[in-house]
Amino acid sequence: MEADREDAAKLLRGDTSGLAGLMTRHQDRLFRYLLRLVGDPSVAEDVFQQTWLQVAEKIRRYDAERPFAPWLVTVARNLALDQLRRLRPVSLEEADEPAAPASGSDPLERAMTRQTTARVDAALGTLGPLDREVLSLRFEDELELPELATTLGVPLPTAKARLYRALERLRGKLLTPASAGERR
Amino acid sequence: MTAHVTELLAPASAGTLDASESERVAAHLAECPACAARALEWRQLAEAMRRLPQPRPQPALVARTREAVEALVAERAERAFNRAALAFVVGLAWTLAIFGWLVFDLVAGELALRLARPIGSAAAWYAAYLLAGWLAAGAAAVLLGRNVQEGRTV
Numbered sequence: 001m002e003a004d005r006e007d008a009a010k011l012l013r014g015d016t017s018g019l020a021g022l023m024t025r026h027q028d029r030l031f032r033y034l035l036r037l038v039g040d041p042s043v044a045e046d047v048f049q050q051t052w053l054q055v056a057e058k059i060r061r062y063d064a065e066r067p068f069a070p071w072l073v074t075v076a077r078n079l080a081l082d083q084l085r086r087l088r089p090v091s092l093e094e095a096d097e098p099a100a101p102a103s104g105s106d107p108l109e110r111a112m113t114r115q116t117t118a119r120v121d122a123a124l125g126t127l128g129p130l131d132r133e134v135l136s137l138r139f140e141d142e143l144e145l146p147e148l149a150t151t152l153g154v155p156l157p158t159a160k161a162r163l164y165r166a167l168e169r170l171r172g173k174l175l176t177p178a179s180a181g182e183r184r
Numbered sequence: 185m186t187a188h189v190t191e192l193l194a195p196a197s198a199g200t201l202d203a204s205e206s207e208r209v210a211a212h213l214a215e216c217p218a219c220a221a222r223a224l225e226w227r228q229l230a231e232a233m234r235r236l237p238q239p240r241p242q243p244a245l246v247a248r249t250r251e252a253v254e255a256l257v258a259e260r261a262e263r264a265f266n267r268a269a270l271a272f273v274v275g276l277a278w279t280l281a282i283f284g285w286l287v288f289d290l291v292a293g294e295l296a297l298r299l300a301r302p303i304g305s306a307a308a309w310y311a312a313y314l315l316a317g318w319l320a321a322g323a324a325a326v327l328l329g330r331n332v333q334e335g336r337t338v
Contacts, residue, residue, distance in 0.1 A: 014257055014260070014261045016253065019250065019254070019257070023246065023249070023250065027241055027246060028238070031239060031240060031241040032238055032239055035239050041239075045241070045245050048241060048245065048249065049248065049249045049252060052249050052250075052252075052253050053252060053253055055253075056253045056256050056257055056260075057256070117232050117236060119232075120229065120233060121237065124236070135233060138198055138200075139230060139233035139236075140234070145200055160195075163200070164195060167194045167197065167198060167226075167229070168194060170229065171194075171229060174229070
């Protein structure tokens with residue numbers, strides 16, 4: 001965090017070596033987050049670049065007393081959601097129909113026995129952007145619930161509900177073999 | 185047997201239960217094979233989520249992004265410098281204009297005395313002199329700005 005603060009201060013002074021430090025530490029996580037959220041590598045790349053440009057533009061608004069990563073994710077999130085709304089002006093909640101409810105443990109057991117990481121990845125791709133986002137933030141970035149809520153800009157109960165709903169949907173997708181193989 | 189904990193299995197897999205809920209789930213799973221099997225499925229799902237491939241940005245994208253940001257920062261610095269320079273020049277110009285009037289008035293009075301005839305309104309001469317000066321400065325600024333723009337687009 002200290003390194004982030006120093007690099008942000010450098011960037012504020014117009015010293016681009018600060019940018020290099022910030023990018024080195026945060027680029028992988030940012031790119032993964034964007035890819036999960038928007039689902040399309042070319043859009044993710046576009047938003048990735050826009051995000052760093054916005055960081056350079058808005059670095060004055062960054063509060064150096066707080067961690068840099070959540071601020072960065074908020075900048076990226078706003079840009080990504082704007083982009084998604086332009087590309088697909090429908091609800092971002094879900095990619096398609098709601099997942100089938102779980103019907104007993106047997107089909108799921110069979111599905112889970114067959115499941116591989118690739119299959120979960122494919123199923124994840126069939127979820128809506130906001131579901132992918134919340135799952136990625138919890139399981140890949142390992143954000144705790146309060147951080148998750150802050151990052152999503154929602155109250156804690158909403159963040160919880162969104163996380164569990166996304167998990168249920170993912171599970172539902174894994175139970176529905178036809179949809180698990182398609183990406184969006 | 186304790187009550188089923190179906191609704192807590194997803195939160196359990198996400199690691200977001202509080203202590204009392206965790207105890208409740210653990211106690212129930214110890215005595216309910218059906219819920220234990222479901223809990224295992226949820227855990228497997230959560231583990232698979234944690235093992236997902238981790239995409240990384242291409243080096244070319246990173247390099248392109250750095251270049252774009254560096255260009256933006258340089259442009260911003262240049263704009264800030266230009267604004268400061270403009271403010272300084274305008275301030276200097278007004279200072280010179282005000283003090284210039286005093287000098288001009290003195291010189292015009294002296295000239296009129298030496299020529300022993302009026303040379304017209306000193307204020308009018310001075311206004312014309314100022315106007316010509318400002319027009320010349322404006323034209324120079326426009327030409328300079330155009331040259332800089334052309335230099336950038338080449």
